[in-house]
Amino acid sequence: MKRRVFAALLFGSAVEGAVRLAAATPDEIDIMAMKFDFYPDTIKVKRGRPVTFVLNALDRIHGFKMPDFGVRTDIVPGVENRVTITPEKTGTFVFFCDVFCGDGHEDMNGTLIVED
C-alpha cells in the first residue's frame, strides 16, 4: 500500500514536473528580417507561455525591439539572434526595427497578439 502511494506520488510529481518543464521550455518562432519587413509580421502567442523569437537577417543589420516587454536585439546577418519573453497580459503589442536601415525603415514593424 505504502509502495502504491509512493508510486502514485512519484507519478504525480513526474507529471507535474513534466508540465512545469513544458511550460518552462519556450516555444520558438522564426522571424526573418529584411528591408523593410519582418516575416511573419503578425504573431500570435499564449499568455503566460514563454516564447523565443529566433531572428535572422537576410540583407543587413536590423534591430528587433519590443518596448512593452523591455527587450531588443540587433539582428546580425549570418547569426541566429534570440530573444525570449513571457507575456503576462493579453493584448496587441508592436515590435519594430530600431536600427535605421533606409527609406522604409519607419515602416518596418509588426504586431504581437497575446491571447488566453
Added chain:
Amino acid sequence: MRQSVDRRDFLRLAGIAGVTFTAGLFPGHRASAQAAGDFHFVQMSDTHWGFKGPPNPDAEHTLEKAVATVNALAQKPDFIFFTGDLTHTTEDGNERRARMKKFKEIVSGLSVKDVRFMPGEHDASLDKGEAFKEFFGDTHYTFDHKGVHFIALDNVSDPAAKLGDEQLAWLADDLKKHKPDDRIVVFTHRPLFDLFPSWDWATADGAKAIDLLTPYQNVVVFYGHIHQEHHHMTGHIAHHAAKSLIFPLPAPGSQPKRVPLPYDAEMKGLGEREITMAAKIGITELPVTKA
C-alpha cells in the same frame, strides 16, 4: 518682456506669427544675468530635401519658401540652427551627397550667414555621418553666444540611435567647465527622453545625457525628428520639438501607424520657429510662407 510682446505684435501685424509659447525655460536664471544680452535665433528642422511623395507635392519648393520667410523677419536672428534630417535618406552615396549639395545651395539663400547644422538619421545613419561631415563639419560640437552655452548632440550617426559612451564622456567633460547656473541650450535630432518608444521616438541612451545635464539649473533642449510642435519636461529640463518643413506626423500614439498626415495645401502642420532668449524664453511658431 515688453520687447518680446512688441515683437509678437509686429509679427502678428506682418501676418507671419504663429502661436507664441512662453515658458520660464531658465528657472534658475536670475534677471541680473541678462547683462550678457538678449537675442533670438531660428530653429529649422526636418527639411528632408530629396523627398518626393503625396505627403508633400510641393516638396521641391517648401524649403525655398521657408528661407524666404526667415529672410523676411523684421529682426534678423543672430543665427539659424537646423536640427537634422536636412536630406531624405538614400542608399546611394552619390545621391546623398547631391542632395546635401542642393540643400546647402538653397539655404545659402538665407540672409543670416551664421547657420549651423546637425544631422538626422536620414542624413547620417547609413554612413555613420561620413557625407554629413564632408558638407557640414562635426556632428557634435559646442559654441557660445552672448552668455549662453550651446551643445549639439549627435544621436543619429549610430544607426541604433545612441549617443555612445565616447560622446557622453565628451559631454561630461564639457559640462564640468560650467557653473551650475550657467545657461545651457542643447540641440538634438531625436528626443533625449522616451517620448513614445513604440514609434521609436527616443534615444537609446538619452537618459544618460539627461542625468549629466540635470545638475545644471538652466538647461533647455530643442530637437526635431517627430515633425510637430511638442513640449515636455524631465525634471526642470524643458524639451521642445519643432515642426518639420516637409510633412507633419501624427501626435504620439494618436493613430496605429506613424505615417505622415495627409497633405494640407495651407501647410498648417509645417513651419520653422523663432526663439527669443531672455530671462524668459519665447518660442514663436512661424508658417512656411507669409500669409
